Amino acid sequence: CSLTPTKQPNLQSKDELYTLDSWRASGKLGTRYKGKNESAFFSWTQTGDDYTIHLYGPLGQGSVYLYKEGNSFRIESKDLNEHAASPEQLLQRTTGLQLPVSNLAYWLRGIPATSISADKTQHNEDGDLSALQQEGWEITYRSYMPAYGLNMPEKIIAKRKDIKLTVSIKSWDI
Amino acid sequence: DDIDALIGKLDQFNTVSGKAMQVITSADGEEIQKTESEFKILRPGYFYWRTLPPYEQIIVSNPDTISVYDPDLEQVSIYQSEKMRNSPASILSGNRSAIEKQFKVTKSGASNDKKSTSFELSYLDTANADFKKLTVTFKKDQLASIVMHDMLDQVTSITFGKVNTKAALTPAQFEFTPPAGVDVIIE
Numbered sequence: 001c002s003l004t005p006t007k008q009p010n011l012q013s014k015d016e017l018y019t020l021d022s023w024r025a026s027g028k029l030g031t032r033y034k035g036k037n038e039s040a041f042f043s044w045t046q047t048g049d050d051y052t053i054h055l056y057g058p059l060g061q062g063s064v065y066l067y068k069e070g071n072s073f074r075i076e077s078k079d080l081n082e083h084a085a086s087p088e089q090l091l092q093r094t095t096g097l098q099l100p101v102s103n104l105a106y107w108l109r110g111i112p113a114t115s116i117s118a119d120k121t122q123h124n125e126d127g128d129l130s131a132l133q134q135e136g137w138e139i140t141y142r143s144y145m146p147a148y149g150l151n152m153p154e155k156i157i158a159k160r161k162d163i164k165l166t167v168s169i170k171s172w173d174i
Numbered sequence: 175d176d177i178d179a180l181i182g183k184l185d186q187f188n189t190v191s192g193k194a195m196q197v198i199t200s201a202d203g204e205e206i207q208k209t210e211s212e213f214k215i216l217r218p219g220y221f222y223w224r225t226l227p228p229y230e231q232i233i234v235s236n237p238d239t240i241s242v243y244d245p246d247l248e249q250v251s252i253y254q255s256e257k258m259r260n261s262p263a264s265i266l267s268g269n270r271s272a273i274e275k276q277f278k279v280t281k282s283g284a285s286n287d288k289k290s291t292s293f294e295l296s297y298l299d300t301a302n303a304d305f306k307k308l309t310v311t312f313k314k315d316q317l318a319s320i321v322m323h324d325m326l327d328q329v330t331s332i333t334f335g336k337v338n339t340k341a342a343l344t345p346a347q348f349e350f351t352p353p354a355g356v357d358v359i360i361e
Contacts (some may be wrong), residue, residue: 022337026207028229030247037251037359039244041207041229056243058231058261060198060206060330061304078304155246157223164357168246170228 009174010149014128017109017150020174022047027169029055033098034162040097042109051105055095068122098163102135107132107139108167110153126151136160140146147172176281180293183268183312187339190215190266194223194332201327212339218269219255220285222350234350235263243342250352253361260319262308265295274296282309305330 022044030039031054040062040119053066063079065088073087075094084090087101103113112118120133124141125156128151132139137160144151156167191214198206209229214222217235223231232243240253246259264272273279277295284291287328297303305322312318316337352358 001262004207028244028246029242030249032249032357032359033237036361037249037357039242039247039249039251044207053207056198056206056328058225059196059234061322061324062326063324063326063328076326166247166249 005015008148013172014111014150017111018114019105020046020109022174023109024171024173025169026173027167029099029168031097031099031167032164032168038097044105046105049105053101055097066091066101067132095108100135100158100160103134104167106132106151107156108159108169110141110144116154145169145172147174154156176269176293177274177279179281179291180279181273181313182264183291183293184217185316186315186327188217188345189338189341190217191341191343192317192337192341193335194302195335196225196250196332198328200331206328214343214347215267216343216348217267219267220343220345221263223263224349231343232350233263234348235267236345236348241352243352243356248356250350250356251361252358256331262305263307265310265320266305266317276335277308290318316336 001163011161024043026037026043028082030037034086036066043054050070051068056063057059057148064075065075068087072083073085073090074083075090080094082094083091086138088099091099091101095124106113112121112132113134121129122131124130128141128144130141137158139156139158141153142155142157144169152172154169158165184333194209194211194213194287197208200206207229209225211223211225221233221235234241235255240255240257241250243250264276276298278298279296283293289357290313291309292309295308295310296306305324307323309321317334319334320332
C-alpha cells in the first residue's frame with residue numbers, strides 16, 4: 001500500500017503487520033542513560049525491510065538520517081556520511097543514542113521481533129501486546145491508538161539495564 | 175552598521191508575546207513537521223516557548239537556566255544558560271552583546287515600500303553551527319518571521335502572529351517547576 005493511501009488499508013490481524021509493504025511512524029523518542037536525557041523527534045519510514053529513520057531537534061536542528069538499504073547501513077548528518085555493518089553501533093558511535101534499531105522495527109509496530117525469542121509476552125483485554133521481553137529489553141506498551149483497523153502503539157517504554165527509551169508515536173501511515 | 179539596525183528593531187519591544195507557526199521542510203520540499211506554539215519574551219534573557227499538542231513541549235529560559243519539559247516523554251532537562259546551545263532563541267531574547275558574540279549580521283534588504291526589512295545571520299562559530307543561515311524579517315517594525323537553513327538544506331520557517339508588544343511580563347513568569355513524577359536531569 002502506498003504511503004499516500006488512495007484506499008485506506010483495513011488490516012484484520014496483527015500478523016499482517018509483519019508483511020506490510022510500507023509504513024511510517026512519526027513522533028518523539030527520549031533516552032535516559034547514565035544520568036543523561038537525550039530526546040529527538042523522529043520519523044521511521046519503512047519499505048519492505050529497508051528503512052529511513054530521521055532524527056531531529058525542536059527547531060529541526062541536528063538532523064540525522066539512518067538508512068537501511070539491504071544489509072548496508074548508512075548515516076548522514078551535517079558532519080557525517082558513513083557506512084557500517086550494524087545500525088546500533090553506527091548510531092551509538094555517531095550520535096551517542098543507544099537504540100535497539102533492528103528490533104525497534106518490530107517493537108514500534110507492537111509485534112515481537114522475529115529473529116530472536118520472545119521471553120515473555122502479556123496482552124491486554126483488547127488482545128494487544130501490553131508487555132514483552134526480548135534480548136534483555138523489557139518493553140511496555142502504555143497506550144494504543146486506532147489506525148487502519150487495528151490498535152497501533154502510541155506510547156512505548158523500553159528498558160534494559162541502565163537505559164530507558166520512551167517512544168511517543170503521534171501518527172501512523174500505512 | 176547592520177547589527178545596530180537589527181538591535182534597533184529588537185529594542186522596540188522589551189516584552190513580546192504571541193503565536194508562532196513552525197514548518198520544517200526537507201531539501202526536496204517535503205513537509206517534515208508543522209507545529210504551533212505560544213511564546214513570551216522579556217528582553218534581555220527571558221524566553222518562554224510552548225509548542226502545542228500533538229508535539230507538546232515547553233522551553234523556559236531565564237538568565238540562569240533553560241528548562242525543556244516534554245510531557246509525552248515525561249522528561250525535564252535543565253541546562254545552564256551560558257551553555258545555551260547557540261539556539262536561535264538568543265536572537266529574540268538576547269541583547270546586543272549576546273547577538274554580537276554569536277552571529278554575523280547583514281541587512282539583506284528592505285522591501286521597496288520600506289514595510290519589511292530582513293537581516294541575514296550566520297554563526298561565527300561555524301564548526302558547531304546547526305544552521306548555515308538564518309533570516310529574520312520584520313514587517314512594519316514588527317517581528318514577522320525567522321527562516322533557518324541547515325547544512326542538509328532542510329528549512330525551518332517560523333512565522334509569528336498575534337504579536338503583542340504591550341504584554342506586561344515579569345521575570346517570575348519565566349520560572350519553571352517540574353511536575354511530579356517526571357525524570358528531571360540537571361545537565
